[in-house]
Amino acid sequence: MLPKKARREEVFEQLESAGGLQPGNVGKVHRETGVPAADIFGVATFYSLLAEPDAGVRVCTGLTCKLAGADRLLADLETEGTPATSYSCLGRCDMAPASWDPEGDPATTEPAFSPSHPDFAIDLLAAETDTYSALRLVHDKGAEWALDEVEASGLTGRGGAGFPAHIKWRAVRGQEVTERYIVLNADEGEPGTFKDREVILRRPHLVIEGLAIAARCLEAQDIYAYVRGEFGQVKASLMAALDEARARGELDDDVRWHFVDGHGAYICGEETALLEALEGKRGMPRMKPPYPVEVGFRGKPTLIQNVESIACIPAILERGGEWFKQAGRTEPGSKLYCLSGHVERPGVYEAPMGITLRELLEQAGGVTGTIKAFSPGGASSGFLPADQIDLPMDFKSLREAGSMLGSAGVVVLNDTTDMVEAALTQAVFFEDESCGQCSPCRIGTQIVRQALERYRGGDGDALAFIREVAWGMREASICGLGQAASLPLTSAMKYFPQEFGDDNE
Numbered sequence: 001m002l003p004k005k006a007r008r009e010e011v012f013e014q015l016e017s018a019g020g021l022q023p024g025n026v027g028k029v030h031r032e033t034g035v036p037a038a039d040i041f042g043v044a045t046f047y048s049l050l051a052e053p054d055a056g057v058r059v060c061t062g063l064t065c066k067l068a069g070a071d072r073l074l075a076d077l078e079t080e081g082t083p084a085t086s087y088s089c090l091g092r093c094d095m096a097p098a099s100w101d102p103e104g105d106p107a108t109t110e111p112a113f114s115p116s117h118p119d120f121a122i123d124l125l126a127a128e129t130d131t132y133s134a135l136r137l138v139h140d141k142g143a144e145w146a147l148d149e150v151e152a153s154g155l156t157g158r159g160g161a162g163f164p165a166h167i168k169w170r171a172v173r174g175q176e177v178t179e180r181y182i183v184l185n186a187d188e189g190e191p192g193t194f195k196d197r198e199v200i201l202r203r204p205h206l207v208i209e210g211l212a213i214a215a216r217c218l219e220a221q222d223i224y225a226y227v228r229g230e231f232g233q234v235k236a237s238l239m240a241a242l243d244e245a246r247a248r249g250e251l252d253d254d255v256r257w258h259f260v261d262g263h264g265a266y267i268c269g270e271e272t273a274l275l276e277a278l279e280g281k282r283g284m285p286r287m288k289p290p291y292p293v294e295v296g297f298r299g300k301p302t303l304i305q306n307v308e309s310i311a312c313i314p315a316i317l318e319r320g321g322e323w324f325k326q327a328g329r330t331e332p333g334s335k336l337y338c339l340s341g342h343v344e345r346p347g348v349y350e351a352p353m354g355i356t357l358r359e360l361l362e363q364a365g366g367v368t369g370t371i372k373a374f375s376p377g378g379a380s381s382g383f384l385p386a387d388q389i390d391l392p393m394d395f396k397s398l399r400e401a402g403s404m405l406g407s408a409g410v411v412v413l414n415d416t417t418d419m420v421e422a423a424l425t426q427a428v429f430f431e432d433e434s435c436g437q438c439s440p441c442r443i444g445t446q447i448v449r450q451a452l453e454r455y456r457g458g459d460g461d462a463l464a465f466i467r468e469v470a471w472g473m474r475e476a477s478i479c480g481l482g483q484a485a486s487l488p489l490t491s492a493m494k495y496f497p498q499e500f501g502d503d504n505e
């Protein structure tokens, strides 16, 4: 049991300022915070940026970066004597092969964007308007009016699950407990996804305004922004926008703002793992229910919302929920799609929800080579074959196709891609990033990776039992990571049986 006065939420800050997991630091942080040393060690080893503070240049070996020559880059750095290490994902698929030196210059981003358009809720290329007029409307018309507009808009969560926003807002607002929190999920870690990074860099005031509106409507006193640690200057961009808005007197003084760094654990994008991280613990997802709207941060009602979701709020209130709803083609709203892999102009493309990949590819200058397959929503969405590029890219259509829109990190693969290698890359990612809490995921991700390696090594029977393993992982894992981790392999086997031996069809 934790000593009563232990200051657990300070563990990250203390570990970080001490330089991560170095000899002597665990004891030092224990003496500072009162948290047991074993707990601190457990936290420090869980997060890669704390566990390996001296790893040098991180080279992303996610799927898109591998396709673009990440292994070669890593080998070249090693040959020239630059300390470098392979890294699960850096959230820079538009700059593949991506690398990042935490000690060096902050990474700059130059992806392609969809042209500015008045029907977009985010409009990444718009001049930052920062009027805060939607927040003023909430002051004038009240929280119930705002909630009605959010409901009318049909906004569904853009972090991956696609859950209706208004249900969560009303659930938090309806709690008797008055200590409430708003949490911004800016941990964007799904390989293939880099839209939230660009929303914060290009339209930070939309995010600040959306958060301020949520706090006002739900009568929350504290806003926490949890920002991916590998994103360099992104958190600073958000903080600068807050300072600017405050200096202009746009915000309510009674709300406290907190900015927290992620420390390199993909699983902390899962909302309850994120809450654990905010509380200074290992990012292990909680069992649900209870949901965060009832029992969230510090056990209090909490609204957790993705960056893109929250950034849609100002436009919804200014232009009306109905306007947003109509902006989508098959489901409400405009949507940010991230395109990477074998495309001419990797970048973030805003389009009506339900646009097809064929149309998106036209905007992105087409495929480099001939398209063979694609992942519509990051690693978790598995693979679909090229003949499905006319599917509407929305939550329902992709679910019905056995995949998912997720966070809309679309990775395109051309016909030079070896699907066994592609599935193996995703399997390595999920095994690395499994929090290890439940055995179907912890052991299942190992089995999937090992079976693929054996198959690649010439063992034609290696994949014989993989569907049963996948079934167990899907059914029995606690969170979405384990539930989706086998999909890259099973979908590749389904659509490209010739590459997996006909027996496995």
Ligand SMILES: Cc1cc2nc3c(=O)[nH]c(=O)nc-3n(C[C@H](O)[C@H](O)[C@H](O)COP(=O)(O)O)c2cc1C
Pocket: 156, 157, 158, 159, 160, 161, 162, 163, 185, 186, 187, 188, 189, 190, 266, 267, 268, 269, 270, 271, 272, 304, 305, 306, 307, 309, 310, 479, 480, 481
């Ligand atoms: C393994 C896993 C990783 C996730 N990563 C993210 C993430 O990086 N960013 C995010 O907003 N949501 C992520 N989610 C979804 C969150 O759990 C949650 O649904 C979301 O933050 C809610 O916000 P939204 O309703 O605005 O989408 C992840 C879910 C799972 C299962």
Ligand code: SF4
Pocket: 267, 284, 285, 433, 434, 435, 436, 437, 438, 439, 441, 442, 477, 478, 479, 480, 481, 482, 483
């Ligand atoms: S499914 Fe995987 S990541 Fe999720 S709780 Fe279980 S072990 Fe952790």
